[in-house]
Amino acid sequence: MKVKGIKIVEGTSADKEQLTESFQHFNDKNIIKNRADCYLSHNNTILAKDGNRIIGKILWYIKEDPNFGVVEFEELYVYDDYRKKGIGSELLRISIEAVCDHFNQLGIKPRRIFLFVDENNQSARKLYEKFGFECIANLGHLYSENNNYLFYILDLEKTN
Ligand SMILES: CC(C)(COP(=O)(O)OP(=O)(O)OC[C@H]1O[C@@H](n2cnc3c(N)ncnc32)[C@H](O)[C@@H]1OP(=O)(O)O)[C@@H](O)C(=O)NCCC(=O)NCCS
Numbered sequence: 014m015k016v017k018g019i020k021i022v023e024g025t026s027a028d029k030e031q032l033t034e035s036f037q038h039f040n041d042k043n044i045i046k047n048r049a050d051c052y053l054s055h056n057n058t059i060l061a062k063d064g065n066r067i068i069g070k071i072l073w074y075i076k077e078d079p080n081f082g083v084v085e086f087e088e089l090y091v092y093d094d095y096r097k098k099g100i101g102s103e104l105l106r107i108s109i110e111a112v113c114d115h116f117n118q119l120g121i122k123p124r125r126i127f128l129f130v131d132e133n134n135q136s137a138r139k140l141y142e143k144f145g146f147e148c149i150a151n152l153g154h155l156y157s158e159n160n161n162y163l164f165y166i167l168d169l170e171k172t173n
Contacts (some may be wrong), residue, residue, distance in 0.1 A: 014099040019068070021107050024058030031067045032058070035090070057115075059108050061091065061100050068092045071104045073112060073126075082124035082169070084112045089128075089137065101140050109144065113169065123169045132161040141165050145172050 024032065032049040039045050052058045052072060061069030069091040076083045086108065091101045109126065116123040129152065130137050138148075146165040155162040 014103050016063075016095065016098045016100065018063060019095075019100060019103075020062050021103055022060055022062060024053055024060050024070070026053055028058075028060060028067065029053060032070070035067060035070065057108075057111065059104055059111065061095070061104055063095070068095045069100050069104055071108050073108050076127075079116075079119065080121055082116050082122050084123075084126045086126055086128040089140075096136075102143070105140065105144055109167070109169075113173065123173070125169060126167040128165050129155065129162045130165055132163050138163070138165075141167075 029049045032052060033045060036045045036048045039048065056072050056074040059071050060067050071089045072087045073084050076085050089101060089104060091104070112126060113123045128141070128146070130141065132151070144167065146167045148163045149166050150164040152162045152164055154160065
């Protein structure tokens with residue numbers, strides 16, 4: 014990482030207020046209010062912090078039966094002023110490591126991580142591909158009528 018003093022940590026209830034602020038793009042007060050709670054209670058939240066300030070985040074959670082060893086990544090985000098300094102890469106690297114550690118500790122083989130990304134989001138696509146994610150399907154207008162979404166998978170059995 015090219016920025017000194019940035020740390021990558023697991024989100025806790027102490028981060029709730031700042032996390033809530035980071036969901037303003039949802040434009041719905043109820044969703045915004047519940048989202049941080051959901052993040053911190055049901056999912057795994059990894060944060061990049063400059064001092065006490067959140068400047069990046071990613072969420073991961075286990076899909077279906079934990080024995081499948083499958084995880085979804087969501088909401089990778091680095092705040093504007095901090096982009097292109099390696100923070101997104103570090104969030105991704107640590108999250109992949111956390112997923113593998115989690116399953117290994119349970120005696121379950123980590124198998125796949127998947128995510129959805131807008132076809133036009135070249136920076137995110139390049140980043141995922143750098144970590145070995147592969148685009149395996151075009152899902153068309155999944156979240157909006159204007160954009161195509163791609164389904165990316167990281168095969169942990171190939172990389173470990
Ligand atoms: C995508 C995002 C998380 C990248 O974060 P970042 O901290 O800037 O990423 P890094 O500095 O670690 O860059 C990692 C790689 O991403 C790619 N990348 C990042 N910014 C890029 C840009 N503007 N154009 C092209 N590639 C880019 C490069 O491959 C880069 O690797 P390199 O430095 O070896 O060339 C950030 O741009 C962001 O938050 N975007 C808005 C939210 C978003 O689109 N999230 C993804 C949702 S699926």
